Each structure stands twice: as C-alpha cells, then as structure tokens.
Amino acid sequence: GYIDAIxxxxxxxxxxxxxxxxxxxxxxxxxxxxxxxxREKWDYDIDEARIFYVHDGSQMRYPSESLGVDTLKDxxxxxxxxxxxxxxxxxxxxxxxxxxxHKNLPCSTLHADSG
Numbered sequence: 001g002y003i004d005a006i007x008x009x010x011x012x013x014x015x016x017x018x019x020x021x022x023x024x025x026x027x028x029x030x031x032x033x034x035x036x037x038x039r040e041k042w043d044y045d046i047d048e049a050r051i052f053y054v055h056d057g058s059q060m061r062y063p064s065e066s067l068g069v070d071t072l073k074d075x076x077x078x079x080x081x082x083x084x085x086x087x088x089x090x091x092x093x094x095x096x097x098x099x100x101x102h103k104n105l106p107c108s109t110l111h112a113d114s115g
Contacts, residue, residue, distance in 0.1 A: 003034050012047040013038070019053050023060065027051045031060075032067045036076075039069070 005016040015034045019027065031049035038044040049062040091105075 001030060003037065006038060006044065013044045015046050015049045017049075017051050019051055020055060021053075023051075023053060023058070027060065028062060028067075029072075031062045032069055032072045035062075035064055035067055036069045036072055
C-alpha cells in the first residue's frame with residue numbers, strides 16, 4: 001500500500017490512510033507499518049495514525065504509543081533475515097508456475113514443464 005497523507009497540525013504529525021471497505025484488524029498493522037515508515041524514511045515522529053473509512057465516515061485512531069512499532073521493526077528485520085537465508089533449490093513446480101512473475105529465479109527452467 002501507499003501512505004495516503006501525512007499531516008502536521010499544531011506541532012503533531014498524523015499519518016492517514018483512507019479505506020473504502022469495512023474495518024479490519026489488518027488496518028492496525030498497516031498503521032504500524034506506515035508509522036514505522038515515516039520514522040525510518042523521513043524521521044517523522046508520528047503522534048497518531050488514523051484510518052478513515054469513506055463509506056460511512058468512521059475512523060480508527062491509533063496513538064503512536066499504542067502501536068507496536070518497535071516490535072514490528074524487529075519482526076520485519078527477522079523476516080528479511082529469514083528470506084536472505086532461504087534457498088530456491090527446492091522449487092515446487094506446478095500449475096501456479098504459469099502465473100509466476102519471477103522467471104529469473106533458479107526454478108525458471110522448470111516453468112516450461114509445468115504449464
């Protein structure tokens with residue numbers, strides 16, 4: 001996703017995302033990711049993340065201290081480390097290979113046999 005807006009009002013920073021669908025727990029995670037991104041990319045200390053639901057005008061507010069941004073950063077770091085350790089030596093060719101956008105991976109020679 002993309003950050004829809006970052007506002008500064010009375011010395012406080014707000015990161016905002018607009019949603020057309022229903023409220024969901026994954027939106028809190030997205031608020032955490034956006035808050036972390038603002039800190040890492042622009043050095044903004046976000047005071048609050050807000051998710052606005054345009055279909056009914058409701059909103060969810062997440063004060064930064066209630067978000068697990070530091071925990072999230074650690075999870076992301078561990079996930080990247082795990083990805084870097086993974087191997088593509090054991091591909092699982094199959095019907096799904098016809099949709100694969102990663103033809104440059106080591107398993108690409110198997111694509112011809114799976115489609």
